[in-house]
Each structure stands twice: as C-alpha cells, then as structure tokens.
Amino acid sequence: MAEHIIELQDVTKYYGENLVIDHVSFYVNKGEFITFLGPSGCGKTTTLRMIAGFDLPTSGKILLNGKDISLLPPNKRPVNTVFQRYALFPHLNVYENVAFGLKCKKVLNTYRNDKGEEYTKKERLTKKTIEEKVKKALALVDLEGFEKRSVTTLSGGQQQRVAIARAVVNEPEILLLDEPLGALDLKMRKEMQIELKEMHRRLGITFIYVTHDQEEALTMSDTIVVMADGVVQQIGTPTGIYNEPANTFVADFIGESNIFNGTVVGARKVKFCGKTFDCVDDFGEGEPVDVVVRPEDVQMTSPERGVLKGEVISVVFKGIHYEITVQVGKYEVVVQSTESRAVGETIGLNVAPDGIHLMRPKYTTNVFDGVIDKENKVEFAGGKFDCDVTQLYPGSHIDEEDYLITAAGEKIDLTGTEVKVEVGLYDISISDDEEAGGTTGHIISIIYKGDHYRLIVRTGDSDEDEDFVFATEDLWNENDYVSVIIPKDKIKLTLKNTEEKKR
Amino acid sequence: MKVPRFSRKTLCIPYAVFLLFFVILPMLVILVYAFTDRNMGFSFGNFVKFFSDPTKLSTIVYSIVIALITTVACLLVAYPIAYILARSNMKKKHVILMLFVLPMWINFVLRVNAIRELFNWIGLLGQTNYFNTVFGMVYDFLPFMILPLYTTLMKIDNSLYEASADLGGNAFTAFTRITLPLSVPGIVSGVTMVFLPSMTNYVVSDMLGNSMVTIIGKFIYEYFGSDWHMGSMVALILLIVVFISTWLTGGFQSEENVRGANL
Numbered sequence: 001m002a003e004h005i006i007e008l009q010d011v012t013k014y015y016g017e018n019l020v021i022d023h024v025s026f027y028v029n030k031g032e033f034i035t036f037l038g039p040s041g042c043g044k045t046t047t048l049r050m051i052a053g054f055d056l057p058t059s060g061k062i063l064l065n066g067k068d069i070s071l072l073p074p075n076k077r078p079v080n081t082v083f084q085r086y087a088l089f090p091h092l093n094v095y096e097n098v099a100f101g102l103k104c105k106k107v108l109n110t111y112r113n114d115k116g117e118e119y120t121k122k123e124r125l126t127k128k129t130i131e132e133k134v135k136k137a138l139a140l141v142d143l144e145g146f147e148k149r150s151v152t153t154l155s156g157g158q159q160q161r162v163a164i165a166r167a168v169v170n171e172p173e174i175l176l177l178d179e180p181l182g183a184l185d186l187k188m189r190k191e192m193q194i195e196l197k198e199m200h201r202r203l204g205i206t207f208i209y210v211t212h213d214q215e216e217a218l219t220m221s222d223t224i225v226v227m228a229d230g231v232v233q234q235i236g237t238p239t240g241i242y243n244e245p246a247n248t249f250v251a252d253f254i255g256e257s258n259i260f261n262g263t264v265v266g267a268r269k270v271k272f273c274g275k276t277f278d279c280v281d282d283f284g285e286g287e288p289v290d291v292v293v294r295p296e297d298v299q300m301t302s303p304e305r306g307v308l309k310g311e312v313i314s315v316v317f318k319g320i321h322y323e324i325t326v327q328v329g330k331y332e333v334v335v336q337s338t339e340s341r342a343v344g345e346t347i348g349l350n351v352a353p354d355g356i357h358l359m360r361p362k363y364t365t366n367v368f369d370g371v372i373d374k375e376n377k378v379e380f381a382g383g384k385f386d387c388d389v390t391q392l393y394p395g396s397h398i399d400e401e402d403y404l405i406t407a408a409g410e411k412i413d414l415t416g417t418e419v420k421v422e423v424g425l426y427d428i429s430i431s432d433d434e435e436a437g438g439t440t441g442h443i444i445s446i447i448y449k450g451d452h453y454r455l456i457v458r459t460g461d462s463d464e465d466e467d468f469v470f471a472t473e474d475l476w477n478e479n480d481y482v483s484v485i486i487p488k489d490k491i492k493l494t495l496k497n498t499e500e501k502k503r
Numbered sequence: 504m505k506v507p508r509f510s511r512k513t514l515c516i517p518y519a520v521f522l523l524f525f526v527i528l529p530m531l532v533i534l535v536y537a538f539t540d541r542n543m544g545f546s547f548g549n550f551v552k553f554f555s556d557p558t559k560l561s562t563i564v565y566s567i568v569i570a571l572i573t574t575v576a577c578l579l580v581a582y583p584i585a586y587i588l589a590r591s592n593m594k595k596k597h598v599i600l601m602l603f604v605l606p607m608w609i610n611f612v613l614r615v616n617a618i619r620e621l622f623n624w625i626g627l628l629g630q631t632n633y634f635n636t637v638f639g640m641v642y643d644f645l646p647f648m649i650l651p652l653y654t655t656l657m658k659i660d661n662s663l664y665e666a667s668a669d670l671g672g673n674a675f676t677a678f679t680r681i682t683l684p685l686s687v688p689g690i691v692s693g694v695t696m697v698f699l700p701s702m703t704n705y706v707v708s709d710m711l712g713n714s715m716v717t718i719i720g721k722f723i724y725e726y727f728g729s730d731w732h733m734g735s736m737v738a739l740i741l742l743i744v745v746f747i748s749t750w751l752t753g754g755f756q757s758e759e760n761v762r763g764a765n766l
Contacts, residue, residue, distance in 0.1 A: 054665050074668040081669045087662035091684045100680070101670030170670065 004066075005030040005174060005206050006051060011060030013046055013230075020046050021057070022230040028174075028208060029223070033200050035209040037217040038227035039253065044210045045084075045178055047227070051208065052081050052176050064173075075104070079174040080167035084182060086159045088151040094162055095147035098137055101170040102130045137169035140199065157188050164199070174206040181216065193220055214254045218242065226250050247359055248454075251292040252447050256323075258298070258334055260450045262291035262358070270358060273331045273450065275307050277351060281358040290359040295323065295336040297355030306348015308333065312341045331450035363425065363454075363469040370421040370493070372414040376402055378493065380421050381459045381466035383439025383484070387491040389414055418496045427490035428470035430457060430482040437483030441468070443476050457484055536735035549736035559722070563740065566719040569633070570702040573640040577697045578690065580641065581648035585689075586682070589656035600653060604646045612706070615639060619710045628713055635711040636718075640701045648693040655689030656682070699745055 006028040013021035021043045028034050036044035049055040050062060053074030062070045069077060080101065088097050108120045125133075138144055141161035146154075151162055160180060167175055177196070181189045197220050200207045211217055217224050218238040226233040226241060226249075234246040245251035248259050262272035264283040269276055272291045283289055303309050310328035317340075324335045326349060333349060341347055370380035376398065378387045390396045392414070395407030404412045434440055441459030444467070455476060457468045468484050476482070540546040553559050584603065588596045606614060618639050622628040627635060659682065667677045703720030719741050726734030 052665075052669060054668075074665070075671045075673055079669075081666070083662055083666060085662065087660065087666040089663060089666070089681065100667070100672070104671035104673075104676055166666075166670070 003030040004028065005064065006208070007063040007066075008047070008050075009061040009063065011047075011050065011057045011062065013043075013050065013055065014058045020230050021050075023060070024227075024230070024232055025060075026225060026232060026235055028206060031204060031206055032222040033197070033207045033209065033220060034223045034225065035211060035217040035221040036225050036227055037211060037214060037254075038233075039212055042227040043230040044212075044225075044227050048081075048176050048178055048208060048210050051174070052079055053077050078172055079176055080170050080172040081176040081178065082160075082163045082167050082180045084178045084180070086163040088159055088162055088166070090152050092151070093147065094138070094143065094149050094151060094154075095134055097151055097162055098134045098166045098169050099130050100166065102133055105170070133169055134165075137165040140168065140202075141165045156183055157192070160184065160192065164196075168199070168203060168205075172205065174208060175203075177207065177209045179210055179212070181211075189216075196220065218254070226253065228253070244357065245292060245359075247362055248290045248292065248447055249362075249445075251357070251359075256295045256334060256336070258293040258295060258450060259447055260291045260293070260331065261361075262289050263287070264289055264358070268353070270356065273308055273328055273333070277307065277356055278353040279356040279358060280353050281356075283358055283360070288361060288364065290361045292357040292359065293333075293351055293355055295334045296321075297351060298333060298335040299350045299352070300324070300335060300337055300339065300341065301348045301350055303346050303348045306350055308349040309346065310349065312343050312345045312347060315340055315343055332448075333450065365425065366423040366428070366468055366470070368421040368423075368466060369496075370419045372417040372419060374402070374415040376404075376414060378419060378421060378491065381439050381468070381484075382441075383437070383459065385438035385486055385491055386488045387493060388488060389493065392417075392419065392493055392495055419493045420496055422492040422494070423468075423486055423490060425454075425470050427486060428468055429472065429485045430455070430470075430476070431485055432480065432482055434481070434483050437485035440481065440483045441465075443478055443480045443482060446476065446478055457482060459484065533735045533738055536732050537739045538736075539732060541732065549733050552733065553736055553740065559737075562717050562722055563719055563744070565717070566702045567744070569637060569640070569708070569716075569718060570698050572637050573644065573701040574694050574698045576637065576641045577644055577648040578693065581645060581652055581693065585649050585652035585656055589653055589659075600649070603649050606642075607646045611643070614643065615707055615710050618642060622711065628711075629715070632712040632715045635713075636708045636716045639707040639711040640704065643704070643707060644697040644701060647696040651692040651696070652686060652689040655686045659685050695749065698748060702744070703741065 004027040008027070009025055011021055011024045012019070024043070024047065036047055038044045046055060050057050053069075053072060053076075057070055060070070061068050064077070064079075089100065092100070102125050106122045106124055109123050110118055110120050112118055134147070135144075138146065141164050143158065143161050143165065146158070146162075151159060154162065160183075163180070180196075181192050184192060193216060196207075196209075209217075209220065221238055223235065224238055224241050225235050228249050234241055234250045236244075241250060242255055245254065245257075248257075251257040251259060260272040262270045264285055264287045265271045265276055266285060268279055268282060270279045270281075270283075270289065270291060271277075300306075308326075308328045310326040310333065312324055313327045313332075314325045316323045318336075321336045321338050322340045324337060324341055326333045326335060326347065328349065335349065368380040370378040372389060373379050373384065376387075376389045377384045378389075379385075389404060390398065393404065393406045393412070396404050399405050399411075404414050406412060430443075431437060439459050441457040443455055444458045445454075445456040447454045449471075452471045452473050453475065454469065454471055457470075458465050459468065460466055537549060538545060538547065540548055588600055593599070618635075619628065622635055663681050663685075664677050667681050672680065702718065703723075705718055705721035705724060708716040708718045708721060719737065723734050723737050723741070726737060
C-alpha cells in the first residue's frame with residue numbers, strides 16, 4: 001500500500017456562516033499527481049488552501065505523514081504553492097524571487113569541536129548554496145540567464161515558470177498548484193501541461209493540482225477528486241472517472257454525456273428512450289435510475305438494425321470526430337463518430353451493454369421543513385405557498401374564520417404547526433416573474449436528459465439555503481433568478497412526528 | 504454661424520501667462536533681490552552676511568532638525584495605524600481613517616490655537632517650547648503622512664503575504680521584505696509632504712513655541728518687513744535646501760512611482 005502523505009479526516013470549513021467544505025475525507029498517496037476538479041465555488045481551492053495553511057478547517061483534521069498539521073501556520077509546513085496569479089514579488093528580480101524561500105530557511109549543520117564532540121547548529125544557507133539551488137531551479141524551468149530580469153517585464157508564461165521555480169527550489173514534500181495555467185492561452189497551456197507532467201516525473205514529489213478544466217485533469221492526473229458544492233463526488237483514476245462516473249453530476253461535468261431517466265425492467269435490463277437495453281449494472285426491478293451513455297458509446301447503424309431509430313437533426317465537425325444529434329421520438333441522442341451522416345437521414349442506433357451506466361438518482365422528491373402560518377399557507381424555503389391544510393387531518397374542513405374543523409368537530413388553530421412538505425420532481429415550475437411564485441432563487445444546475453432538463457434552484461441565504469429539484473422542458477440559463485411556482489394541490493403535507501406524539 | 508474652435512495651444516495660453524507672472528517672474532525677482540544691495544547694485548553681501556551670522560546658520564539648522572524630528576515622529580505614528588487599517592478586514596475602517604483625516608477639514612489656525620490653549624492649561628506653554636512646536640507640527644501634518652501610506656499599503660496584494668508565508672517567511676520577514684520595500688513610495692510622498700512644510704510653518708512655532716522658537720519661515724517673514732534683499736537670500740537658500748531634500752528622497756523620480764494621497 002502506498003504511503004499517505006496527506007490525509008483529510010472529516011474536514012468542514014465555514015467562511016462566516018457559509019459552508020464551503022462539507023465533511024470531506026480523502027487521502028493523497030506519496031508521489032502521485034492528484035487533481036481537485038470541479039466548477040468554480042465547489043471548494044477545491046479552499047481545500048488546497050487548507051493544505052497550504054492559508055485557511056484553517058472549522059472542524060476535522062489534516063494529517064501530513066500521519067501527523068496532525070491542521071493548525072500549523074503555512075511557514076511551518078513542508079509544502080509550497082504555485083499561486084493562481086503567481087503572486088511574484090514585484091520589487092524583486094527573478095533571482096531574488098526564487099531565492100526568497102531559501103533565504104528564510106535554516107538547516108541543522110553538524111560540526112566537531114576541538115575535543116572531537118559533535119554538535120549541531122541551526123544556520124542559514126550559505127550564499128553559495130543558495131546560488132547553486134536557484135540556478136538549478138531556473139534550469140528546470142528553462143529560465144537560465146533570467147536572474148537579473150525584473151519579474152514585471154516577463155511574459156505570462158515566464159512568470160508562471162518563475163512561480164514554479166520559486167516553489168520547487170525549496171524541495172517541498174508536496175507542490176500545490178492552484179489553477180496555475182488559468183491565465184495562459186490554449187497553446188501555452190498545452191505545452192505547460194506536458195512540462196508539468198514531466199517535472200512531476202523528474203522531481204518525484206507529490207503534486208496537488210486544482211483546476212476546473214476537465215480535460216486538463218484527465219490529461220495530467222494519476223488521481224482525480226471531483227468536487228461539487230463542498231462535497232467530494234468521486235475519487236478515481238482519469239479512466240475510472242470517465243468510464244464509470246459515480247453520479248449524473250460527474251457524468252455531465254466530465255466529458256459529454258447522454259443522460260436519460262430510465263427504469264430497471266428485469267435482471268440487467270433497463271428501459272429508456274422507450275426501448276429495453278441489456279446492461280451490466282444490477283439494480284432492483286422497477287427501480288427508477290439515471291442512465292448515462294457516452295456519445296462515443298452509441299453506434300450508428302441502418303434503421304432496421306438499430307434498437308433506436310431516429311432522424312439526424314444536426315451534424316457538427318469537431319476535428320477528430322463528428323458530433324451527430326439524432327432525434328429519437330421525443331428524445332435527443334448525441335453520437336460521436338468518425339463517420340458522418342446527412343442531416344435528415346433516418347438511422348438506427350445501438351448501445352452495447354457496457355456502454356450503459358446506471359446510477360441511482362440523487363433526487364426523487366423534494367422534502368422541506370415547513371410551518372403553517374395564520375392564513376393557512378405553508379412557509380418553507382424562504383417563501384409562502386398556498387396549500388391544502390385539510391390533508392393534515394382526514395375529513396376536516398376550514399371554517400370561515402380560517403380555523404380547521406376536524407372530522408370529529410374539533411376546532412384547531414394551525415398557526416405555527418410544523419409540517420413535512422413534499423413536492424414531486426414534476427410538480428414544480430419556474431418563472432422569471434419574481435412575483436409569480438412562492439419563493440425565489442437562482443438556478444444552480446442544469447442537466448439535459450434527452451427530452452427534458454433537470455434543474456436545481458437554490459433559494460434563500462447561503463446559511464439556510466434550500467434546493468428545489470425538478471424537470472422542465474424549457475431551456476434556462478445557470479444563475480437565472482427565478483421564482484418557484486407549485487400548484488396548491490401538489491404540495492403534500494404531513495404532520496411532523498413530534499406533533500403526532502403531542503396529540 | 505461660426506463655431507469658435509480652440510486648439511490645445513490656445514488653451515495653454517492662460518496657463519503660460521499664469522506661470523510667467525506668478526512663478527517665473529517672482530523667482531527672478533527673488534534672485535535679483537538676493538544678489539543686490541539696497542542701491543540695487545550687484546553684491547554677494549547678503550550671501551556672506553547669512554553664512555557669517557551664527558544666529559542665521561543656527562536657525563536654518565534648527566529648522567531642519569525640527570522638520571526632521573517632526574517627519575520621523577509622523578512616520579512612526581502614522582505607519583502602524585496605516586498598516587493596521589490597510590490590512591484589517593474591519594468593515595468600518597474607512598470611518599476610522601476619516602477620523603484621522605478629519606482635522607484637515609478644520610481651520611488650521613483654530614487647531615493650533617486649541618493646542619496652544621491645551622498647553623497653556625496643563626502649564627507647558629512657554630516651558631517646553633521645542634517639544635510644543637514639534638507636537639503641534641506632528642498633530643498638524645499627521646494626516647498627510649497617513650493617507651499616502653494607507654493608499655500604498657492597501658495596494659499590496661494579500662497573495663504576496665501568503666506567498667511569503669508559504670516560502671517559510673515569518674511575520675518579521677513579511678514586514679521587512681514585503682511590506683516595507685513595497686511601501687517606500689508612500690513613505691517618500693508622506694515624508695515630502697511633511698518635511699517641507701514643517702520647515703517653514705512658523706505659525707505653529709510662533710504660537711506653540713511661545714515665539715521663542717524661530718524657524719526659517721519666520722525669518723523670511725520678518726526680513727520682508729525690513730530688508731527685502733536679505734529676505735530674498737533666505738528664501739533662495741530655503742529653496743536650495745528643499746531642492747536637495749527632494750532630490751535625496753527621490754522626489755524627482757517618474758510620477759507613477761510616487762503615489763500621493765489620492766483618497
């Protein structure tokens with residue numbers, strides 16, 4: 001078993017009241033190239049900053065070689081960082097920038113005194129040692145001869161190299177890289193990716209890399225940690241994550257995916273897009289599942305031989321392959337193939353069993369904690385919704401003074417009653433008219449499922465937000481500010497257990 | 504109808520006239536007066552008289568010493584507060600900064616009078632004249648030191664401190680190798696804005712030094728009552744002192760390196 005150089009144990013981080021890292025645990029093997037991958041705001045940079053020591057975890061532990069370093073200041077940690085915008089010292093030249101860490105360093109030197117006894121002294125590095133090390137580091141990043149240059153006159157790529165040299169010259173156990181290639185153009189980025197990978201091989205130290213670019217992560221990493229919303233979604237090798245995504249988020253974020261709602265109809269048989277397919281995942285019969293099919297796993301064939309039959313509605317040339325969208329009934333299926341097809345042509349489609357990935361859907365219904373107010377509306381997720389409160393007590397009705405009269409004739413004031421609110425995935429709609437619905441929020445996720453979109457709308461403040469998950473056929477944009485509409489009869493209320501006990 | 508058009512050249516004319524009449528000509532007049540005697544004949548008399556008179560020489564030395572002490576005191580008081588305000592995440596730090604700068608908005612004579620009354624009340628007036636003068640100057644010029652320091656310190660990117668810590672630097676390293684060198688432009692403009700006026704601000708020295716402290720500004724004022732020629736010579740010498748001190752603090756460097764109080 002490989003040695004764990006860094007281990008996060010149940011780490012949680014709040015910025016003020018804002019939860020950014022939610023009980024994250026994982027480990028990093030010594031010498032590996034590990035990448036934290038996720039969209040912006042997923043907590044990947046915060047995780048890196050906690051390993052570097054710039055942020056301290058609110059709870060949980062960070063172990064370095066088995067020792068707890070959670071509260072150690074950054075200057076006491078054997079890690080060095082390549083910053084997102086390099087953070088080079090503008091008043092120092094290239095040499096002084098790279099030598100900065102070495103000048104701070106003190107090492108134990110052993111001497112022998114006149115009596116032949118050994119003693120150790122903590123000393124700064126000699127000028128000569130520093131000079132040699134800086135020279136070596138600059139050679140590593142191909143910047144020999146740049147010592148006297150001012151860092152402000154360097155190009156982005158050169159500054160990047162100085163930043164890397166400044167970090168690796170200290171011979172850290174771990175090199176942390178916070179989106180280091182983000183500011184470079186595409187060609188430069190590709191070159192640096194290869195160079196960084198080569199540098200990792202030569203130095204043999206652990207690299208922890210943060211990026212939002214899935215291709216970069218797939219190209220460079222030994223291990224990828226996919227993060228979203230402060231939670232680790234999946235940890236695995238690039239091939240593992242690409243071929244076996246753990247959930248629809250990972251499938252959607254990494255590579256292209258067709259995602260459909262499906263139902264398991266028998267042993268290793270799943271029905272989606274109206275047809276039954278053989279698959280390799282085993283789920284209980286009748287279970288609803290998310291079906292993920294990579295576009296390159298869809299084979300085109302003649303209409304007679306395909307399980308699915310549809311019409312080509314668009315063909316886009318992507319350099320190495322064509323991206324062909326096929327309308328199958330009401331579903332859209334995206335296919336990647338080196339062969340082209342004509343728009344309007346009817347073709348057949350097949351998917352091999354190992355090209356079909358089934359996942360347990362993360363969301364089946366929306367559940368909230370609600371309170372009944374004095375107008376017999378239900379308050380939850382930062383808003384008020386009309387609802388039918390009589391469903392709480394079978395056979396009851398509302399009198400003209402808004403009191404609830406039970407079947408037995410008992411008069412109850414429901415104000416303040418705590419209830420469990422359930423809303424189905426297909427019972428929610430949204431509107432850009434802020435007044436139209438009971439509450440408002442931002443769209444935080446959109447996943448296309450062949451014939452509809454699955455949206456998540458997040459309402460309320462960051463500290464007590466609630467998510468609404470639902471299906472819609474309309475196309476919205478992420479971050480749109482919308483109001484959430486739920487028809488009165490679609491809000492299912494049940495009394496909370498505590499209330500039941502009281503009765 | 505003809506639209507009047509102004510070229511850039513035309514627009515410059517009023518300023519050129521202003522410069523000619525209010526800067527260049529007065530300088531020439533000073534120069535002429537400094538090197539002439541009462542009969543308007545050319546003479547080095549004033550020059551020789553100034554440098555052979557120990558009182559005059561000691562006055563100019565006193566002025567420089569007072570200005571130096573004032574500047575250093577201002578810097579020592581202003582730096583920590585500017586640093587704290589610039590680096591803190593306090594929400595109300597602009598209010599605190601404004602409170603420090605607020606005295607600038609109150610009439611100068613009023614402020615100095617208030618200090619004088621305060622010294623009178625605690626019995627220091629007429630006792631510790633040099634201390635009183637320096638105290639008044641520091642009080643007066645402090646905002647001019649805080650503002651440029653605050654603006655330069657604000658501009659230092661927090662990631663540089665993180666980089667310093669990441670590379671093994673402790674708080675002392677961060678201050679001596681990041682904060683201090685990067686705040687030099689602020690120090691320079693603060694020093695310039697305090698040192699020069701405090702050599703000539705004789706209102707403070709008169710009122711708080713109980714007229715026992717004479718600085719070079721006072722000298723010029725008094726000579727222009729009686730002997731314009733000597734007054735001009737003193738003014739010219741002051742100009743040279745100012746020129747040298749500006750040159751020493753790097754005030755003639757390119758403008759973008761010297762950031763002023765642009766709040």
